[in-house]
Amino acid sequence: MQHHDETLGKYLAGVRPLGKYLAGVRRRPHVLAVILSGSVARGDEREDSDADVYLVVTDESFEEARKAGALSTVRHDVATYSDGYIDVKVISLGYLDAAAERAEEPARAPFQYARVAWSRVEGLHERISRIAALPxxxxxxxxxxxxxxxxxxxxxxxxxxxxxxxxxxxxxxxxxxxxxxxxxxxxxxxxxxxxxxxxxxxxxxxxxxxxxxxxxxxxxxxxxxxxxxxxxxxxxxxxxxxxxxxxxxxxxxxxxxxxxxxxxxxxxxx
CATH class of the missing domain: 1.20.120 (Four Helix Bundle (Hemerythrin (Met), subunit A))
Structure with missing residues (x-):
């Protein structure tokens, strides 16, 4: 839906709440990619659905977020619709590779319909596709x-x-x-x-x-x-x-x- 696309766009590009500029994730050097998941990626979202994303960061930033207890965050400030928000899970490329090797099914499942919203990582689509595949x-x-x-x-x-x-x-x-x-x-x-x-x-x-x-x-x-x-x-x-x-x-x-x-x-x- 359009308001979900607009919200994701603000998250990627940045917003100006109260006149103060906050850089979008694409402007942050430690951010490598954003992967859209959940109902918005599947195409069966409701009007009031949140947008689920995986924020792929460097290994160093991932470890910092882990130590700070910040591997999962909610962003209300970028929502363009009432009571909307983006549910952010912070991961790394190492997480994606480990998930393809040994993740439990609930961790694999979101990647079977996930799509890359933005990336500076070559071959990310193939990396994601391996997670949802089992012999x-x-x-x-x-x-x-x-x-x-x-x-x-x-x-x-x-x-x-x-x-x-x-x-x-x-x-x-x-x-x-x-x-x-x-x-x-x-x-x-x-x-x-x-x-x-x-x-x-x-x-x-x-x-x-x-x-x-x-x-x-x-x-x-x-x-x-x-x-x-x-x-x-x-x-x-x-x-x-x-x-x-x-x-x-x-x-x-x-x-x-x-x-x-x-x-x-x-x-x-x-």
Whole structure:
């Protein structure tokens, strides 16, 4: 929308609040690029949406911002619309390279639709594109890990909650089952997980079992083993993961309980 473009333009070029000139980010030598993300980059922003940007700075400036606790800031002064603002995340080129190598999916996801608003870095587009790309084998591995987790949460922990009459364990198991099942669906279709806030929306936009939504709603409202078994059955009939039942516990223990030992993230941190 025009007012978002105008706000971004003021952020890049500079403004004159109360007659005092403040240089835009393009005039600052430690700033290397500005990457637009969020709903404005996707093209599904609302009138009142904020503009999300990554401010790419030198490694030295990034370290200074980290020490000052200023890696995330909000700029209201450049907004050209009521209650608008720019949500700024400070990063470096080293951050971009590390993200392509080992970032969790919520950190990768914004870059799948991000676009460069301004840059003095050659090849920045290619650098960004590597962040949102995962090899086929890695997607398959993640899908199987989420399936293993779903089986344990729904097939063991939730029945244990009933046996122990433990309301906390019951809710915990149900939430983790729904999350693992949703992430297995996303991984099968190569869709990055943006975070819990966006999981339900993302799953509604992809292919899934016909009864999936109703079972999830029922399970969250009243966590019961029989509902969990029905959800697991629907999920695995829809997309066989090629993970044998005898492999499930070993995969879960390696992925989750021994993640600290192998220095690998557990599936919920992929």
């Amino acid at each position: 086929e084998a890695e997607w398959r591995r993640r899908e199987q890990s989420h399936i293993a987790a779903a089986r344990l949460y729904g097939g063991y922990f939730l029945p244990q909650a009933d046996k122990l009459d433990d309301p906390l364990l019951r809710q915990w198991a149900a939430l983790h089952l729904v999350t693992a099942a949703g992430r297995a669906l996303l991984a099968r279709q190569h869709v990055l997980f943006e975070g819990p806030k966006y999981l339900s929306r993302a799953v509604r936009e992809i292919d899934r079992p016909t009864e999936y939504d109703a079972l999830v709603e029922q399970l969250l409202a009243a966590p019961r083993p029989e509902t969990a078994f029905a959800l697991l059955g629907a999920l695995e009939s829809h997309q066989p993961a090629g993970l044998g039942c005898e492999e499930t516990l070993g995969r879960f223990v390696q992925d989750d309980e021994l993640a600290w030992f192998f220095s690998t993230p557990p599936p919920e941190r992929y």
